[in-house]
Amino acid sequence: xxxxxxxxxxxxxxxxQQVTLRCSPxxxxxxxSWYQQVLGQGPQFIFQYYEKEERGRGNFPDxxxxxxxxNYSSELNVNALLLGDSALYLCASSLTGPRGEQYFGPGxxxxxx
Amino acid sequence: xxxxxxxxxxxxxxxGENLVxxxxxxxxxxxxxxxxxxxxxxxLTSLLxxxxxxxxxxxxxxxxxxDKSSGRSTLYIAASQPGDSATYLCAxxxxxxxxxxxxxxGTRLQVQP
Numbered sequence: 001x002x003x004x005x006x007x008x009x010x011x012x013x014x015x016x017q018q019v020t021l022r023c024s025p026x027x028x029x030x031x032x033s034w035y036q037q038v039l040g041q042g043p044q045f046i047f048q049y050y051e052k053e054e055r056g057r058g059n060f061p062d063x064x065x066x067x068x069x070x071n072y073s074s075e076l077n078v079n080a081l082l083l084g085d086s087a088l089y090l091c092a093s094s095l096t097g098p099r100g101e102q103y104f105g106p107g108x109x110x111x112x113x
Numbered sequence: 114x115x116x117x118x119x120x121x122x123x124x125x126x127x128x129g130e131n132l133v134x135x136x137x138x139x140x141x142x143x144x145x146x147x148x149x150x151x152x153x154x155x156x157l158t159s160l161l162x163x164x165x166x167x168x169x170x171x172x173x174x175x176x177x178x179x180d181k182s183s184g185r186s187t188l189y190i191a192a193s194q195p196g197d198s199a200t201y202l203c204a205x206x207x208x209x210x211x212x213x214x215x216x217x218x219g220t221r222l223q224v225q226p
Contacts, residue, residue: 042202042216056213090156098212099144104157
């Protein structure tokens with residue numbers, strides 16, 4: 001079975017632009033979470049969705065938004081990009097709901113210039 | 114607010130050594146704890162998940178223990194190999210409230226051949 005997939009792999013954007021990152025969970029997984037990992041640090045929680053409803057939100061500004069589709073895939077949107085948004089964005093899915101074991105995708109490397 | 118600390122931040126050992134990685138957390142009211150491995154620029158690979166009611170979990174050469182009351186977990190790697198070189202991350206999930214993972218900053222392990 002395929003693992004969690006994310007697209008694109010790498011992305012370069014300019015300050016002020018908007019970006020959309022995509023995630024497909026493992027087949028059968030209905031919970032998807034998004035994390036931001038800045039170089040040298042552990043991932044920081046951004047959003048969690050379960051059964052297409054938002055179940056949690058981290059301490060990120062309103063420029064960050066997300067949604068989950070009927071097929072349980074998810075998108076993370078970031079508006080008005082700042083240099084500090086440069087990071088590895090990780091998506092994780094879980095079979096047994098928001099508290100279950102998390103399986104992470106390879107991430108999307110976003111560089112803001 | 115839950116805080117997770119991992120010590121040491123970096124570790125270099127010769128091949129064949131047994132080693133222990135440490136993880137501590139400030140709030141003992143956790144639901145579970147998960148250990149991950151991350152290769153440079155890549156996503157996270159789940160190694161072991163310990164529920165709050167468990168004391169330890171084993172997978173191959175890896176053994177993770179949990180002392181919930183003292184807020185500590187250890188990851189024991191037996192007979193280390195150069196292929197074990199990676200960053201190891203510890204993450205906890207709270208028993209109540211937000212169900213997201215809170216990560217430590219990781220231990221960067223280098224196993225010298």
